Amino acid sequence: MTFAPGTFTPAPGRGRLGRMLFVHARTEAMLTLRNGEQILLTVLIPLALLVALSLMTVIPLPAPRVGSAAARIFALAIISSAFTGQAIALGFDRRYGVLKRLAASAMPRWLLVAGRVSGALAVVVVQLVILGVTALVLGWRLPLSGLPWLLVLSVLGTLSFGALGVLLGGSLRAEIVLALANIVWFLLLMVGGVALTMPVGFVDLLPSAALAKAMEAAVVHGTAPGLGPVLVLIGWGVAAGVLATRTTKLT
Amino acid sequence: MGLPPPPLALGLPSVSPNSQPLAVEVSGLVKRYGSKTAVDGLDLVQERGTVLALLGPNGAGKTSTVEICEGFRGYDAGSVRVLGLPAGSPALRPRIGVMPQGGGGYPGVRADEMLNLVASCAANPLDVGWLLDVLGLGGVLRTPYKRLSGGQQQRLSLACALVGRPELVFLDEPTAGMDPQARRLVWDLVEALKSDGVTVLLTTHLMDEAEALADHVVIIDQGQVVASGSPVELTTHGPDDQQLRFRARAGLDTSLLTAALPEGLRVREASRGTYLVEGLIDPQVVSTVTAWCAQQGVLAEELHVAKRSLEDVFLELTGRELRS
Structure with a gap:
């Protein structure tokens, strides 16, 4: 094959940051939304649990039942995509050399993280729209005063659990990440204060219980979450983020 | 050994005659992994606009050397300058193109999505559709990365290395896993890059590849340079050889x-x-x-x-x- 002279004449330079961030976030979000296992984890299982918790009265939930279920499932959805989904995706992306590929481009390191976070936030929006509409159909009444808090908590939850996901997915082998991320998800759901209110005090110090509790204030009562749960979320997020910057490997 | 000495010995100033910094200048490079010394006092000099082939058996230290130049690995001793800057400088990123050995795509990503993403990082990228067609990937645009053949993954990786129109490209075993047609295409591409003034540093263990493409061949073994010169210099001692x-x-x-x-x-x-x-x-x-x-x-x-x-x-x- 022959090429016209000048085809490859060097013209290096960094692309526009805004476009880089947009394309990166879009790619990340599309990959998640196209992946069957991710859809199962982030949309279908939370959807099934939302319906089950709303309708099956054998599981004890405070009234109003659908509102309480929605708050817990919103928290679970964020944990599913920001923590478990992100950790697994990162584990395999490292295996496939994606991080190295992108680190070799002109993309700044902070944008490598920002792109993933923005992609995860886009996925959370899709999840919450699907789950929120379903909850409304089931009889949930969102107090409008809670909507800003719902948005703030979604972002905060995504960031905190995203940092935890990166901490897990960025340091261990892909198969181990896959196993651990799923086990931790299940444990947080069952005994981490998400599906069931746990009577033990230390559970309130888990980010899962904190997010579920804060969501309950916003989604059921339309009030600001207490300072406690917010501080717990921020604490876990910052600790995981600081640790992850030391442990995350490109491959 | 009877071979001619390397044309540029250690200690020369780091500037080529036209006063632009050299493309690559490595001196006294040492890289250890635990007790194993992978790169052992390696010197390497590459002029701009040339093709240099790093030739050596498996485990000779080729990939370590290239990844250090790319800024992906630290090193234990020596100095490494790329386009006049210390290896790993963020300012180098837009100016170099990298084709790592294997990998480089999200498992589920499509070829055009991946190349678009890498292209979005560059100010003046090549046309993504054209580049995919040139590399024979036009027919597998809907196939997720993990289902592409090894050769197709390699070609996408090469596209990612070139799309930003870099001054210098590092190609680590660019034709590994490729069929003869694809290999020929890569050779044509390297020729075209060179005639357009792009500097190419490639590693290979294929003699014909080094002989066909390189202006300068550096043979390394056990982390050391054992011979260096043009293919002609390396293969002839004199008229009676x-x-x-x-x-x-x-x-x-x-x-x-x-x-x-x-x-x-x-x-x-x-x-x-x-x-x-x-x-x-x-x-x-x-x-x-x-x-x-x-x-x-x-x-x-x-x-x-x-x-x-x-x-x-x-x-x-x-x-x-x-x-x-």
Whole structure:
């Protein structure tokens, strides 16, 4: 094959940051939304649990039942995509050399993280729209005063659990990440204060219980979450983020 | 070893004659992994606009060296400058193109999505659709990365290295896993890059690749440079460095032939049934050899006069035994 002279004449330079961030976030979000296992984890299982918790009265939930279920499932959805989904995706992306590929481009390191976070936030929006509409159909009444808090908590939850996901997915082998991320998800759901209110005090110090509790204030009562749960979320997020910057490997 | 010294010895100023910094300048590079020394005092100099092939057996330290130049690995001693800047400088990123050894796509990503993403990082990228077509990926645009063949993944990786129109590209075993057509395409691309003024540093263990593409070949083994020069310099010691090779019955007594040939020519049975006459081969030598064969009552088959191949040089320097 022959090429016209000048085809490859060097013209290096960094692309526009805004476009880089947009394309990166879009790619990340599309990959998640196209992946069957991710859809199962982030949309279908939370959807099934939302319906089950709303309708099956054998599981004890405070009234109003659908509102309480929605708050817990919103928290679970964020944990599913920001923590478990992100950790697994990162584990395999490292295996496939994606991080190295992108680190070799002109993309700044902070944008490598920002792109993933923005992609995860886009996925959370899709999840919450699907789950929120379903909850409304089931009889949930969102107090409008809670909507800003719902948005703030979604972002905060995504960031905190995203940092935890990166901490897990960025340091261990892909198969181990896959196993651990799923086990931790299940444990947080069952005994981490998400599906069931746990009577033990230390559970309130888990980010899962904190997010579920804060969501309950916003989604059921339309009030600001207490300072406690917010501080717990921020604490876990910052600790995981600081640790992850030391442990995350490109491959 | 009898090979010519490297054309640029250590200690020369780090500026090429046209006062632009050199493309790559490595001196005294040492890289250890635990107790194993992968790169052991390596020196390397590459002028801009040239193609340099880093040739060596598996485990010679090629990838370590390239990844250090790319800024992906730290090192234990020495200095590494790329386009006049210390390796790993963020300012280098937009100016270099990198094709790592294997990998480089999200498991589920499509070729055009991946290349678009990398292209979005560049100010003046090549046309993504055109580049995918050139690399023969137009037909697999909907296929997720993990289901592409090894050769297709390699071609996408090459596209990612080139799409930002870099000044310098690092290609780590660019043709590994490719079929002959794709290999030929990569060779054409490297030629085109060079004629457009792009500097190319590639690693390979394929002699014909190095011989066909490189202006300068650096043979490394056990982390050290064992020879360096143009392919011609490496394969010729001088005008009398030729071989006459032929096949005949094994075990012939070559002492009579040695006696019949002019002084300075060496005769040996290189492997069972393959005879080698080394030195200045002229028509008289060929005639003497065939006459001797006639005396022995054997037919000289596959009689062939040639200079040494790069493969001969390589095996001579790095040994013939298989590496683990």
